[in-house]
Amino acid sequence: MGNACLCLQDTFRRSSGEDLGKYYPTRPECEEDVPKSRFKHWVGRTLSERRWKAAFTEDGHLDIVGVLRRIQRGGIHPSIKAAAWEFLLGCYDPDSTYDERNELRKQRREKYAELKAECKKMVPIFGTGKFITTPIVNNDGEPVEGEAGNLNGSMPDTAGVTDKEVIQWKLSLSQIGLDVVRTDRTLVFYESEANQARLWEVLAVYSWMDNKIGYVQGMNDICSPMVILLEDDADAFWCYEHAMRRLRENFRTNASSMGVQTQLGTLSQIMKVVDPQLHQHLENLDGGEYLFAFRMLMVLFRREFSFLDSLYLWEVMWAMEYNPNMFKCYEKSEEPTAEKVDTEMLKKCGKFERKNVETGSEEDRKGALAVYLVASFLESKNKKLLQEAKGLDDVVQIMGDMTGNVDAKRALNKALRIHKKYIKAKKS
Incomplete structure (x- = not known):
């Protein structure tokens, strides 16, 4: 009986043998240059899709205690990372219902659309699947000569926004673009310019919304997983925004120090x-x-x-x-x-x-x-x-x-x- 229990326990704890790398494939020519993953889906430890679905009541309340226990033991299966991350980062309250979360998601998507519309009015390239890697204005806010200078739009209607803030934001757009093309470039996901543009837009909209911090190199590395995991850009934006509530002080800069x-x-x-x-x-x-x-x-x-x-x-x-x-x-x-x-x-x-x-x-x-x-x-x-x-x-x-x-x-x-x-x- 004891040996049978031990065998059962070994089976319970075994790795599923699933190739988890298929969820975030690496470009073939880069496979030798990237670190090999040690993460495995351990049956009975990793939070699985089945266990995740079972953690909700009929109206949507989440058993956060059981979920945390599983994650701390073995992480989250890639198939449900996006949904679980939104709870871990505080985007949604575990005590909320499905209906309450759907309403909140709708409100957030509308807010993101408003923010993006403000950005598009100033720089019409938003929403085109393209992004900026060269400056479109000089330090005085004047459009640069050539094609890049033609990407400027009109001033926003947002109350309280100064010309200086608009100039500073426009100046950051090319730096965001340069960082985007260097972000997780070993992944197949970023072979697509449209996916690179998604990352650029989320970072650019966030730097417009949180202009006290703006954009700092390194934010692209924090944001990239959210864009990869969440199909809707608005959801990726708010997931990133909640992550930045934890991390934004790290990026606060002044003349002599960084946060x-x-x-x-x-x-x-x-x-x-x-x-x-x-x-x-x-x-x-x-x-x-x-x-x-x-x-x-x-x-x-x-x-x-x-x-x-x-x-x-x-x-x-x-x-x-x-x-x-x-x-x-x-x-x-x-x-x-x-x-x-x-x-x-x-x-x-x-x-x-x-x-x-x-x-x-x-x-x-x-x-x-x-x-x-x-x-x-x-x-x-x-x-x-x-x-x-x-x-x-x-x-x-x-x-x-x-x-x-x-x-x-x-x-x-x-x-x-x-x-x-x-x-x-x-x-x-």
Whole structure:
């Protein structure tokens, strides 16, 4: 009986053997140059389409606790990633019904259409399946000479919009275009100019709507998966917009700094506590500001993993960071605040966020899981960094060698252990 149970358990946990790469095919000539995916659909662990459908009540309420548990164990099957991501990012409240979500989706699509119409009035190329890679105005807002200058339209009717804001937005359009043609170019999806134009439009409309941040290189890497996963551009836009509510401060810039430096400062504090020897070694190499980790945090490890594995990493991180109150905060455009510890609310939190809520310390809650993930990368290279890194170039080389060679699940588990160790050390 015992052996039979063990055999049954092995069957229950086996990989499905499905080729998940078929959902995001790589161009044949690029296959040797991209990291191989380690993500597999584990039966009984990965959130499957069948399990996803079963998680809804008849009128549409979602069992978010069961869904989070599955995602944290084995990610999401590609066939349902789009739908599940919208919940993970707070686009929809799990307690809402099908009818309520359909109405909200309709309103959001109408709003996106309005924003896109504003953009099209200023730059008529919107909606044509084409996009811009060369400047259409100069720094004074005057149309450039030649064909590109003819792409300008009229000023928007939007109240409160200044000429300076319009000029700044128009200046960003060519940079967005240049970044678009470099985005995930190993994927078959972006062989299509129409799909590249979709990505360009979503990024351009967002930079118009959120002109305080505008467009910054790296946003294309965050937005691309949403455009690939969601067929409707409006849905992709709002999924990206909700992701940016978490990440936009990373892209806030001024004359002397970028927002991601706040997270680098948190990383420095964490490493000083959990691995003082390695932290001191990096300090001695003038790497104590951890600028070598800048890109990892800015684009959420898109360069360290294959496309499929980076999606798995994101969804597991979002599941671990999930807090049911974030939906209410998002709809009110408020910053999440420390919550009174409530047993029912804690059950609906991801395992990382649950620990944060239980500590109740604002200082300890500042570090996003991504910061602890970088710390786990550093810990995994502890000996190599201590023995071989004689300068910052060596640190960059050692960390760069991790590309395509990291097991996302193990790294996340290590990040959780570092988080626990850091909080415990801070309390003692």
